[in-house]
Amino acid sequence: MSICFEIREDKELAVWQGLGGAITEATAYNFSKLSKAKQKELLEAYYGKDGLAYNWCRLSIGSNDFCLKSFEYTKKRDLSDFSIEHDKKWVLPMVQEALKCNKDLIFLAAPWSPPSFMKFTHALRFGGHLKFWRYARYVEYLCKWIKAYEKEGVNIKYLSPQNEPRARQIWESCVYGYRAQRRLAYKYLAKSLDKFDTKLLLWDHNKQELSKVADRLLDLNEPKIAGICYHWYTGTFEDEMWQAYKEHRNKMFVSSEMCCGYSVYDKKSWQQDANLYIGELFSDINCGASAFIDWNMLLDWQGGPTYCRNHVKSPVILNEAEDDFILTPIYKALLEFSKLFPVGSQAVRCERMGEENAHYKASLLHPHRPEDVVMIAKKDKNKITAIAANVSDKEQVVTISYAGKVYKEELKSNQIKEISF
Secondary structure, eight states: OOOEEEEEEEEEEEOOEEEEOOHHHHHHHHHHHHHHHHHHHHHHHHHHHTTTOEEEEEESSSOOSSSSSSSOOOOOOOOOTTOOOGGGGTHHHHHHHHHHHOTTTTEEESSSOOOGGGGGGOSSBOOOBBBBHHHHHHHHHHHHHHHHHHTOOOOOOESSSSSSTTTTOOOOOOOOOHHHIIIIIIIIHHHHHHTTOEEEEEEEOOTTTHHHHHHOOOTTTTTTTTEEEEEEEEOOOHHHHHHHHHHHHTTTHHHHHHHBOOOOHHHHHHHHHHHHHHHHHHHHTTTOEEEEEESSSSSSSSSOTTTTOOOOOEEEEEGGGGGGGEEOHHHHHHHHHHSOOOOTTTEEEEEEEEEHHHHHHHHHOOOTTTOOOEEEEETTTTEEEEEEOOSSSSSSSEEEETTTEEEEEOEEEEOOOEEEO
């Protein structure tokens, strides 16, 4: 069965702003175990022009599940003991080395939890809520962190007020309703960030209700609110993403976290995960996404370290015994994508035809499983180029309708193919 797409040159989407990954404490700790020569090789694989050419980097404000242990920058109510000294052991050295590879890195930072004394639960973990009389002091705390990182040569372009604000996790977490998120962002952060070249990306959670989230959180009249960032974990939800983008086209939509659950390294099974990445990337771009940020960049054989045993996969695996690392199928899929859809590409909409067919309905019922073929298109002056990806282990045929003509292309299993018209 052929899968059909129509390229809509008249529907321009966002200009692509690039790929990135998170320098978590786990990533930086693993990075420190490599020799200087191998560290340079890894950085080139991620940030170099012959590698993934990463130009985004996500950072955690305080500890998260991918730290060696929980920690806090401050425990005093007046913040007089505030210090980022903890980050200077592993995280900041790797960040500064990354900046040597790409001095124009775009940094997105997010806290997993406010300091424990600011929460009703007096604990970093298991959710809890920020005390309503601590909003101003919490914003002061976030600004102190931004300023401290600036002193280390790291300028924070975007801030997410809270990672996964609707989740109570066994690791660092804090719960905010829509009203609390708006209060923190609009009443406090937007005003306090005037002294910094930092804008806000709200939400930072899953996509199953993204259109409602965007309607409730985005205010078109506040210049400090750049847009929405989101996670993949509950599914792709292309209809939600497309509706949100159509209603808020002047705002950014950034995928800020994705990873797959841990399993022992095996090329075949990890190729399936690579296909999930490509399916998510293509779907997001086709719905107006501006950028994609992966989760941990370098984990060990067990998908860590993670103090709370939340083991997951990363595109590159540390091989400490041999002072080396493994580029997995996830990395290789991202590499191929990055060469075909570089920063600055003007995306145009690709619409699936024959949405009544059973195959398309099945893809909606299984939001983590992409269709067998996904496609995006880009526009360069008057030239249209499509990029089709076969995310199955069988050969596929894709039919493309463009400018009144119909084209057919054969795709090998797991193939990403550029098609020019």
